[in-house]
Amino acid sequence: MTGPFRPTVAEVDLEAIRHNVRALKPDGVELMAVVKADGYGHGAVPVARAALQAGATWLGVALVEEGLALRDSGVDAPVLVLSEFPPGSEKDALEAGLTPSLYTERGLAALAGAAGRDVGVHVKVDTGMHRVGLWPPEEALAFADRVVDAGLRLEGLWTHFARSDEDAAVTTGQLERFLTVADALGRAGHRPRYRHAANSAATIRLPAAHLDLVRVGIALYGLGAAPGLAEEAGLRPALSWRSEVSMARRLPAGESVSYGHRYRLERDAWVATVPVGYADGYSRRLSGRAEVLLGGRRRPVAGTVTMDQILVDCGDDRVEEGQEVVLIGRQGEEEIRADDLAAWSGTIPYEIVTGIGGRVPREHRG
Ligand SMILES: Cc1ncc(COP(=O)(O)O)c(C=O)c1O
Structure with a gap:
């Protein structure tokens, strides 16, 4: 096909993406560029490349298909799939080197069956969002044992905030519950390389939530999760x-x-x-x-x-x-x-x- 002929276009300024990564990445903390939904409509592959150039070390996607598309385009950075791999996708996802999220027995069994080599997993705990994750979060203690028994490596422990754009007390409560579980895991001998919780709003407003890695979506694109946030962080809409x-x-x-x-x-x-x-x-x-x-x-x-x-x-x-x-x-x-x-x-x-x-x-x- 030739074209496009239509004059309607969405123009994406990749320098703005790089600027936003540099503005958002806390010192000594890794940054995951969340590029699901085709990079929030901006084009996942070019955004991923720009973010990695500016210092992001991880990419986050919602779907195995989105991770595979990044790999097909030659992107080889670590990619976390933010929900469990759907049944039947494990082999393709692992062959492509996508990192799984894990929070159910079914997911654990499917992954244990498919993983032929060292696979790092990120166990997700539900601290109050009640979408996906181990609930109550203290379940992570026994679950982590089973992850290791299944021959998998506990690389990450993470949670997701429900109200970081509007309620600091609720968010801090979720963070405290998460850290209590992480500490208990540590005492039991599980010390994942990455503990992560912060989305864009928490990255900007709650430094205590930065931990080892921040997962930044909307702010990467220069937009605010809440009014005023993008301006507060000096972001540029891309x-x-x-x-x-x-x-x-x-x-x-x-x-x-x-x-x-x-x-x-x-x-x-x-x-x-x-x-x-x-x-x-x-x-x-x-x-x-x-x-x-x-x-x-x-x-x-x-x-x-x-x-x-x-x-x-x-x-x-x-x-x-x-x-x-x-x-x-x-x-x-x-x-x-x-x-x-x-x-x-x-x-x-x-x-x-x-x-x-x-x-x-x-x-x-x-
Ligand atoms: C699990 C998870 N982490 C991080 C993000 C990024 O959130 P935000 O775009 O608010 O930064 C999302 C996006 O919805 C998400 O689902």
Whole structure:
């Protein structure tokens, strides 16, 4: 195939990724770049490479398939799969050198059967998130014995925070419970090389949680898990989402635009058509709420977001086909952030960037 022909692109600044790794990595602590969901929509392989160049030593993925794709692209850094390997995937995952998370008897048995050589595992304990992990966390004591008896190596012990972006007391409580288990394991002779707990918010706000390694996702991309966090840590957003005006015309007052005619022009106005829609991840919930940047100014999205196109009310300002439109990013003095789209559509920036569709080409620079 040739192309892409469409003018709608997500541009990813890899220098921003490197800057963010350097800004986030605590001294003497390793950093895992969490590149699941195609690097939070930024492109897992280029992001992984940039993060490793800047000092990350681990990569984190949600799926075995995501780990295999990194290996197929020649990425050979340690990769932790953040949930247990699904049944049947163990052989492929181990052959590719992916590191397993472990927290069930079934997972342990499957791995013990498949592991032919020295395999380091990261046992996950549930300290309150109640998604996956050994519960209660004290179960890890007997489990660690069984891991070793099965011929596996206990390389890591880890947990995940439920509210590190909003509640320091709950997070500290989870951390204390985790450390109590880690200490008990140590007394029983299990001293994993890595104890890890911190996601982005805890990496920025709770140094006590840094331990041996931090697992950084959203902040790697320059976005905040909570309002103000990205700015607090001096992060740079890596992704900008741009398009161009595909059609422009002046419509008379009283005309209504897009499906349902939900937006009526109160006066004559220039209206621009932009080729991006909800099939690209520009949510229909942004209808009548979002703004874009066009001609250096913020402009309202007029009416309903359609599958492939939106309309933009430019008022008296003449617009022309081919003019740049910014959905996320800077234009002139103005900036629209993924956080803005999240607020307008009632979600979090994570969902905005991971939701940018596969048919939007990613362009990497830097
Ligand atoms: C287990 C685990 N660790 C770390 C992260 C990274 O979290 P964040 O993107 O908030 O840094 C995630 C992401 O959801 C995760 O599931």
